[in-house]
Amino acid sequence: MSIRTRNWLLLAPAGTLFLALLIVPLTVVLVFSFGERAPAGGVVPAFTLEQYANLPARWTAFKNTLTLAPIGTLAALLIAYPLAYFLAVRVDPRWKTILLILVIVPFWTSILIRSYAWMFLLGGRGLPAALEWIGIEGVRLINTPFAVLVGIIYGYLPLMVFPIYVSLDRLDKRLLEASSDLGSPPWRTFLQVTLPLSVPGIATGCMLVFILLMGEFLIPAMLGGGKVFFVGNALVDLFLQSRNWAYGSAVAVALVVVMLITVTAYMRLLNRLGARRDDVAIM
Amino acid sequence: MRFYAFSVYLFLYIPIGVIALFSFNAGRSASELQGFSTKWYGVALSNPFVMDALKTSLTVALTSAFLATVFGTMAAVALQGISGPVRKAFDLLVYVAVMIPGIVIGIATLIGLVTVFDQINPFIAAIWPDALEAPRLKLGMGSLIAAHAMFLMALVIIIVRARLAGMDRALTEASSDLYATAFGTFLQVTLPLIFPAVLAGFLLSFTFSFDDFIIAFFVAGSETTLPVYVFSSIRRGVTPEINAIGTMVLAVSLILLFAAQMLLRRGARPSR
Numbered sequence: 356m357s358i359r360t361r362n363w364l365l366l367a368p369a370g371t372l373f374l375a376l377l378i379v380p381l382t383v384v385l386v387f388s389f390g391e392r393a394p395a396g397g398v399v400p401a402f403t404l405e406q407y408a409n410l411p412a413r414w415t416a417f418k419n420t421l422t423l424a425p426i427g428t429l430a431a432l433l434i435a436y437p438l439a440y441f442l443a444v445r446v447d448p449r450w451k452t453i454l455l456i457l458v459i460v461p462f463w464t465s466i467l468i469r470s471y472a473w474m475f476l477l478g479g480r481g482l483p484a485a486l487e488w489i490g491i492e493g494v495r496l497i498n499t500p501f502a503v504l505v506g507i508i509y510g511y512l513p514l515m516v517f518p519i520y521v522s523l524d525r526l527d528k529r530l531l532e533a534s535s536d537l538g539s540p541p542w543r544t545f546l547q548v549t550l551p552l553s554v555p556g557i558a559t560g561c562m563l564v565f566i567l568l569m570g571e572f573l574i575p576a577m578l579g580g581g582k583v584f585f586v587g588n589a590l591v592d593l594f595l596q597s598r599n600w601a602y603g604s605a606v607a608v609a610l611v612v613v614m615l616i617t618v619t620a621y622m623r624l625l626n627r628l629g630a631r632r633d634d635v636a637i638m
Numbered sequence: 639m640r641f642y643a644f645s646v647y648l649f650l651y652i653p654i655g656v657i658a659l660f661s662f663n664a665g666r667s668a669s670e671l672q673g674f675s676t677k678w679y680g681v682a683l684s685n686p687f688v689m690d691a692l693k694t695s696l697t698v699a700l701t702s703a704f705l706a707t708v709f710g711t712m713a714a715v716a717l718q719g720i721s722g723p724v725r726k727a728f729d730l731l732v733y734v735a736v737m738i739p740g741i742v743i744g745i746a747t748l749i750g751l752v753t754v755f756d757q758i759n760p761f762i763a764a765i766w767p768d769a770l771e772a773p774r775l776k777l778g779m780g781s782l783i784a785a786h787a788m789f790l791m792a793l794v795i796i797i798v799r800a801r802l803a804g805m806d807r808a809l810t811e812a813s814s815d816l817y818a819t820a821f822g823t824f825l826q827v828t829l830p831l832i833f834p835a836v837l838a839g840f841l842l843s844f845t846f847s848f849d850d851f852i853i854a855f856f857v858a859g860s861e862t863t864l865p866v867y868v869f870s871s872i873r874r875g876v877t878p879e880i881n882a883i884g885t886m887v888l889a890v891s892l893i894l895l896f897a898a899q900m901l902l903r904r905g906a907r908p909s910r
Contacts, residue, residue: 358719358820361716361820362716362719362720365712365713365715365716366712366713366716366717366724366728368708368709368712368713369709369710369712369713369728369791369795370713370728372709372784372787372788372791373728373731373735373788373791375784375788376747376750376784376785376787376788377731377734377735377743377746377788378731379750379754380743380746380747380749380750380751381734381738381746381750382750383746383749383750383753384742384745384746384749384750387749434646437639437642437643438642438643438646441639441640441642441643442643445639445640452903454643456896456899457647457650457651458647458650459899460892460895460896460899461650461651461654463842463845463846463849463891463895464654464845464849464887464888464891464892464895465849465851465865465884465887465888465891466849466851467849467851467865467868467869468657468868468884468887468888469653469654471657471868471872471880471884472653472654472656472657472884473653474872474876475653475656475657475660475876476653476656480670509649509650509653512646512649512650513650566737566739567739569739570739570740570741570742572741572852573851573852573869577872587739587741587852590741590742590745591741591855594745594748594749594856595855595856600749603745604745604749607741607742607745607746610739610742611738611739611742614739
């Protein structure tokens, strides 16, 4: 058997799976988004831009997503950076591995259960009850943008810490010594040496978190209680409740397009800033 | 600094701890501790809906993780040796599979498969001897396994290729110079070297599939996985039973994840 045949055989199952469950389904979404809604709930093939013209009807969902996703990403960055710095630069090497694993592991556990935990904590008998006990009354936390933001930070903090940690860990510690030997105060070393050198990690972390947030459904569904909803929630509603596949497909395509535009603009910006793009695995 | 790190760890683990704590509540209330008891674990484990959902979740996770690992490793090994348009196409597909939001994958699989099935079903009915008894393709465990396997396969390809890239090429060359067959080289040289990554890929795939809610929500048809069950019971009202299920789910993921982390770390060190 030639190497060529062997490679084809090895790639055949993966290729088939990609074709049947990625290429074909995504094409159907694209085709349906130009179709018309059938009375029975399916789609009548057509070529109309009607569904796209109706997109403003779901503007609130896009607005919420495009506000809370960047705010959540930024908040996660601000909380993650000092921790990543601590882990990479300050911690005793013996403890590094275990402390790092302790940060990453929650990300790979059920986001459903973790959001449920916050439903529990922010709900009427959780934190608000505790606040009442110390005399602050009438605080409502659950089903507010704040609750969704807490859920977002909680859910995606590990994903932000890891790439920043990797870029800080790779940083040559002698540079920091050189900077302080040359008389720079610590804050100046940080601003002029550490921070610029960790930009690739920051960039990767922000992009991973932002991309995942754009398609978020569970966190707003559980902590926003129908008041704070994302595009993901609109999509569930369109496909599983009102069964409007044509319009739903257009919303899905719009979501992916908005995502691609934002990510491309972001990469352009980074390139202009002269940052080197480091490939950091998702783990 | 130390204090800050400590408080972030508290932030990460207190909610998980609270869930676990309340799963041992003796009372019915999900918010007031009324003594210690493991009875909710008994309630959860004897609830037939929970057990059915658990069985579905385990079947889906095992099968899709297995398929993803085998097909993904095969593809990663083949991609290592080729270049040109095929390689580019696969790189693009892996990228797309990972970048597209899970919810869009779920939707696309739902309407894609329903559309394809609607085309095929009349055809099967036409050639089946008894049209009324003809099998009908519909969404269910099969479609969920396929959807998970596709996404997870992309993940396995990334993980295994990272390991293959770090492998010393001289080893496989030496093996073939010593007259080992291509398959022999794979079994005796390549596979042992990439095995930690393959196993870690399997464990991560299993965990992901077991915890996935959004794809299952769209694609599982009339089947219910554990996360889908938990989501709908939370909507009906919160009881310590959900905490007990949640604690068990977290415990399973935590054990598998520590195993995967250890393997990836051991794999990352040169093992010669």
